Amino acid sequence: xxxxxxxxxxxxxxxxxxxxxxxxxxxxxxxxxxxxxxxxxxxxxxxxxxxxxxxxxxxxxxxxxxxxxxxxxxxxxxxxxxxxxxxxxxxxxxxxxxxxxxxxxxxxxxxxxxxxxxxxxxxxxxxxxxxxxxxxxxxxxxxxxxxxxxxxxxxxxxxxxxxxxxxxxxxxxxxxxxxxxxxxxxxxxxxxxxxxxxxxxxxxxxxxxxxxxxxxxxxxxxxxxxxxxxxxxxxxxxxxxxxxxxxxxxxxxxxxxxxxxxx
Amino acid sequence: xxxxxxxxxxxxxxxxxxxxxxxxxxxxxxxxxxxxxxxxxxxxxxxxxxxxxxxxxxxxxxxxxxxxxxxxxxxxxxxxxxxxxxxxxxxxxxxxxxxxxxxxxxxxxxxxxxxxxxxxxxxxxxxxxxxxxxxxxxxxxxxxxxxxxxxxxxxxxxxxxxxxxxxxxxxxxxxxxxxxxxxxxxxxxxxxxxxxxxxxxxxxxxxxxxxxxxxxxxxxxxxxxxxxxxxxxxxxxxxxxxxxxxxxxxxxxxxxxxxxxxx
DNA sequence: GAGTGGTCTAGACCACTGT
DNA sequence: CAGTGGTCTAGACCACTCC
Numbered sequence: 048x049x050x051x052x053x054x055x056x057x058x059x060x061x062x063x064x065x066x067x068x069x070x071x072x073x074x075x076x077x078x079x080x081x082x083x084x085x086x087x088x089x090x091x092x093x094x095x096x097x098x099x100x101x102x103x104x105x106x107x108x109x110x111x112x113x114x115x116x117x118x119x120x121x122x123x124x125x126x127x128x129x130x131x132x133x134x135x136x137x138x139x140x141x142x143x144x145x146x147x148x149x150x151x152x153x154x155x156x157x158x159x160x161x162x163x164x165x166x167x168x169x170x171x172x173x174x175x176x177x178x179x180x181x182x183x184x185x186x187x188x189x190x191x192x193x194x195x196x197x198x199x200x201x202x203x204x205x206x207x208x209x210x211x212x213x214x215x216x217x218x219x220x221x222x223x224x225x226x227x228x229x230x231x232x233x234x235x236x237x238x239x240x241x242x243x244x245x246x247x248x249x250x251x252x253x254x255x256x257x258x259x260x261x262x263x264x265x266x267x268x269x270x271x272x273x274x275x276x277x278x279x280x281x282x283x284x285x286x287x288x289x290x291x292x293x294x295x296x297x298x299x300x301x302x303x304x305x306x307x308x309x310x
Numbered sequence: 311x312x313x314x315x316x317x318x319x320x321x322x323x324x325x326x327x328x329x330x331x332x333x334x335x336x337x338x339x340x341x342x343x344x345x346x347x348x349x350x351x352x353x354x355x356x357x358x359x360x361x362x363x364x365x366x367x368x369x370x371x372x373x374x375x376x377x378x379x380x381x382x383x384x385x386x387x388x389x390x391x392x393x394x395x396x397x398x399x400x401x402x403x404x405x406x407x408x409x410x411x412x413x414x415x416x417x418x419x420x421x422x423x424x425x426x427x428x429x430x431x432x433x434x435x436x437x438x439x440x441x442x443x444x445x446x447x448x449x450x451x452x453x454x455x456x457x458x459x460x461x462x463x464x465x466x467x468x469x470x471x472x473x474x475x476x477x478x479x480x481x482x483x484x485x486x487x488x489x490x491x492x493x494x495x496x497x498x499x500x501x502x503x504x505x506x507x508x509x510x511x512x513x514x515x516x517x518x519x520x521x522x523x524x525x526x527x528x529x530x531x532x533x534x535x536x537x538x539x540x541x542x543x544x545x546x547x548x549x550x551x552x553x554x555x556x557x558x559x560x561x562x563x564x565x566x567x568x569x570x571x572x573x
Numbered sequence: 574g575a576g577t578g579g580t581c582t583a584g585a586c587c588a589c590t591g592t
Numbered sequence: 593c594a595g596t597g598g599t600c601t602a603g604a605c606c607a608c609t610c611c
Contacts, residue, residue: 049580075596087582089352092598101518108597109589125568132570243573249566253516253534253559255364271534271559273516282572296516296534296559303512303566305388307395309545310506312599338577350601355579371578372608 054094072111124302128247135234142231163227164191179286186212201265208290245282264295271296317357335374387565398497405494426490427454442549449475464528471553508545527558534559
């Protein structure tokens with residue numbers, strides 16, 4: 048076993064033994080750890096890199112290496128879809144109370160900061176055309192949403208939602224980003240166009256973040272992102288919305304409930 | 311921008327430009343890349359480490375650095391649960407045809423290699439006691455399953471399933487690992503005890519793998535694991551099975567379909 | 574045994590954080 | 593400014609793969 052692995056194992060064990068508590072600073076790379084383990088800086092750093100990738104240690108330039116604190120989880124359930132559908136036909140006042148994200152997180156609207164950017168000149172690429180079952184180059188509305196906690200700097204969620212322009216242009220309010228956040232969400236927006244959702248398909252994968260994603264979500268090295276691709280089908284059999292959501296893997300938990308028919 | 315980042319960007323761009331195809335070997339670290347970029351070995355290796363973490367490059371000791379080929383995805387849907395329930399009351403012959411994993415992957419039984427290890431002396435820890443709503447220390451049956459492709463070395467799936475011992479001891483066959491793989495799966499096993507499932511809750515998170523998980527799943531550095539925690543509820547309101555599934559994040563896609571009630 | 578990546582060293586200098 | 597982590601060098605030797 049390599050020296051750096053032995054050092055990583057030792058530090059990990061000492062953290063688990065409680066020698067250093069969450070939030071504590073570890074001994075300095077130079078000169079403390081190098082002299083304690085009688086090794087060179089590179090080797091100490093390689094060991095700490097392992098622990099950082101595992102999420103055990105937080106490396107902070109200029110300040111030190113810290114034992115990572117447990118993170119605040121963001122939970123997202125698929126029951127939000129039925130919940131949102133039930134609200135889609137309620138009064139605006141009722142809809143204005145809370146949104147689906149608040150429903151999931153149990154937070155008030157004021158705890159969250161929300162931003163929306165629209166692009167109504169977007170043209171369908173091959174993948175979107177295939178999913179929507181529309182011709183390549185069909186005009187789409189692209190909506191980019193970012194949500195973050197008021198006290199934090201980085202969003203915990205970046206969503207890019209696509210709608211077919213011709214399908215929604217009947218209600219010009221839907222093209223106006225200043226109307227966001229829309230009370231009642233997308234399902235109410237579609238309801239104004241007499242579109243009712245029948246089912247929602249969600250596909251989940253994980254992968255290392257791209258450079259842009261790391262920056263936008265404020266991710267440390269070694270943290271992966273969860274990619275959620277949501278496709279909404281209407282009761283008349285059309286694909287009416289496609290949404291790609293990027294979530295930080297280390298603080299997101301998704302819940303899916305599957306009900307089974309009775310015997 | 312650091313030198314190693316510029317080198318990583320350059321190599322990434324050259325791969326995307328098609329200068330090296332998937333499967334191709336990159337120039338050697340020493341002396342090719344160090345002289346081409348006029349830098350030291352450490353810096354070249356740091357750049358390649360970035361690309362390996364992104365999944366763009368495959369580092370192979372003693373052979374070289376290779377452009378990674380697109381991976382074979384393993385898809386897992388939640389529709390498998392209803393599918394398995396429908397089969398649970400069919401004849402053994404019908405059940406013997408395929409299992410849920412084959413249903414998802416579209417492969418034949420013979421393409422997959424399956425192993426099962428049982429421990430019927432397991433006692434409920436705090437978390438399992440809480441989930442099952444049973445006293446701490448209640449006797450459980452722990453079943454560990456590994457599934458892999460016949461031509462591959464590492465499993466693509468490690469599942470640890472828990473059942474309450476007293477709930478299932480009525481059918482001694484369920485304690486016998488040599489009966490696995492059981493035709494019809496867990497839902498048929500429960501059916502032999504007159505237990506019918508009502509709903510299944512699945513929670514998904516992603517995190518960096520532990521050391522053991524990397525080894526078991528044969529993961530490269532930087533690849534995260536998807537953790538799926540499945541809780542099965544019976545029609546009489548009990549939690550009857552808890553299952554923790556570990557999946558390689560870079561080759562797994564999970565699909566969840568949510569049906570909505572009609573207006 | 575030749576070729577390749579993996580580990581390690583000792584030391585230099587840069588970049589960031591806080592006082 | 594002092595203290596800390598981040599990058600980089602030049603070179604040595606080890607471990608793995610394949611002929």
